[in-house]
Amino acid sequence: MTGRIRKREQDPDITRRSRFLLYVAFGMFALLFGRLYWLQVVESDRYRNLAENNRLRLRTVRAPRG
Numbered sequence: 001m002t003g004r005i006r007k008r009e010q011d012p013d014i015t016r017r018s019r020f021l022l023y024v025a026f027g028m029f030a031l032l033f034g035r036l037y038w039l040q041v042v043e044s045d046r047y048r049n050l051a052e053n054n055r056l057r058l059r060t061v062r063a064p065r066g
Helices: 002-009 012-042 044-055
Strands: none
Touching: 012 044
């Protein structure tokens, strides 16, 4: 059994596929972190302004009178 495992580890096709999956995963994480950077650093003033304007909402409530 150990011989078959070592044979599979040296198979160039499996090595190529695993490297491809590693590159795809790395690319996905790079896109994710790039988007996180964009939202947190570049667009932070915009979202801070939206949050500040959404914090308080003034409403006039008429008193119920009989």
